[in-house]
Amino acid sequence: MAWIQINTIVDENLAETLSDAFMEAGACSVTFEDAKDQPIYEPELGTTPVWKNTKVVGLIDAEMDPNDVIATVTAMLPQISAEAYKVEQLEDKDWIRAWMDQFKPMRFGDRLWIVPSWSEPPEKDAVNLMLDPGMAFGTGTHPTTALCLTWLDQHTPSGLNVIDYGCGSGILALAAQKLGAQTVSGTDIDPQAILASQQNAERNHESIHFALVKDFDSEPVDLLVANILAGPLKELSTEFDRLLKPGGQLVLSGLLETQAAELQAHYATLGIQLNTLQTKEEWALLSGFKN
Template sequence: MAWIQINLTVEEKLAEPLSDAFMEANAASVTFMDAEDRPIYEPDLGTTPIWQQTTVMALFDAEVEVQPILNLVTSILPELKNANFKVEVLEDKDWIRAWMDQFQPIKFGQNLWIVPSWSEAPDANAVNLMLDPGMAFGTGTHPTTSMCLTWLDAHPPKDKTVIDYGCGSGILALAASKLGAKEVKGTDIDPQAITASQQNAERNNATIEFELVKDFDAEPADILLANILAGPLKELAPEFFRLTKPKGSLILSGILTTQAKELIAHYQTLGFHLLEHNQLDEWTQLTFEKQ
């Protein structure tokens, strides 16, 4: 059976209204996808994560006429009257394959790969993480995640303790475990993140303890990784100081380059020494050592 898919990328405030409009037009389904593959966000528990730029994708039976759908949607949301809706016809098999083909093995640094379950590992002797794309949580393609994975590859945490704070899919915790960490713990405020992380750990035969932040009571670690957002990173600085051992490493990401200077100064006042300041596109990753 063929489908017609209508896509539009909108700002956060329009994502749900557009979804409702598509459903009013008798869409078979509506899906939200992060338009920029941004890092972990922190929705309130029980709510649907919506990104600043969200692609809203609606599926319709191939027999429908597209223009009446667009007319109805834009009558409900006049601000989208001149929007550039993308319309395409999808066969079931082609649709699934096209989606899968977006996610091929990705290499980070010299020896670390993220490999979707439907792909073969390009290098069987490398460190391979089996990880499929999932709801809202990073698969390694965003610059903030990529820089953290590259850092782990360059600084393998062999025989060290590691905390992944804001674990999302558990990707950084998994990488640390596969790269030789003796103990890895992860935490997040979202139960979906904990479930996804636990499932990914099982798939990779990794022993990692994941808990909600409200239940998380870990001892200080040799390495703390936090790929979240600049606001929470600033608020959590005292907690990160507590959770990092003296001379331990603190790896922060999810920071826009324009936010880095203020965040560096804030952490330095707490007793962290800046070791690395890496940039990729408009994003920054910082490495500190606790004094």
């Protein structure tokens, strides 16, 4: 099926309004892109991050007339002239296959492989986690996920009770389970994450309890892994302290290397010493023990 893109660059105050206008005009989807290389590392929870200069891209069926769409959008937003919009014909190809081709089997540490559900494991006798990325975060491609997976491979959770807090696709919970954990549970604030995690557990023939944060409860565990963001990691410190046994181990990622020292100091006030720092690109992982 062929598609047409219509895009323009606006300031952050108009991005959401233009997105709504595109949808009203018949667009199948609208995406935001950074127009000026302005990274957004840590948006506020529950918000849609936009850039000061945001490229708004509306996708329409090639059978629609892009001039009609632009005319409709311009009528709703006259402050953006019709000449500001750029129209591009997209190549007609199998977009699902193109998306699937982005994900290849990946190895973490000595024996852990993350294998897309449509691929064959490269090493049959390795610890293979079959994953469908779905709509939830967590495929192993992001540096913080890679740091956590490598840590789990190097520090076998065999016989431990484990929580994956902010489970995303369930990738860390499944890795812990396949690496020998006694029990594993996972939680997230996003219902889609819980659904994706449950489906990935079924795909791997593993029994793991996943629940939304509002419904999640657990006895203190031996190991808690949280790959979120620095702000939530700080806000959740007392909850993590409650969920850890004395002597329990805490692994935190999703933070920038420049944020590590502040988190270490904060957790030290609770008696949790995060003494080990590992980095990948500009991202970091902290690990340590509760006194």
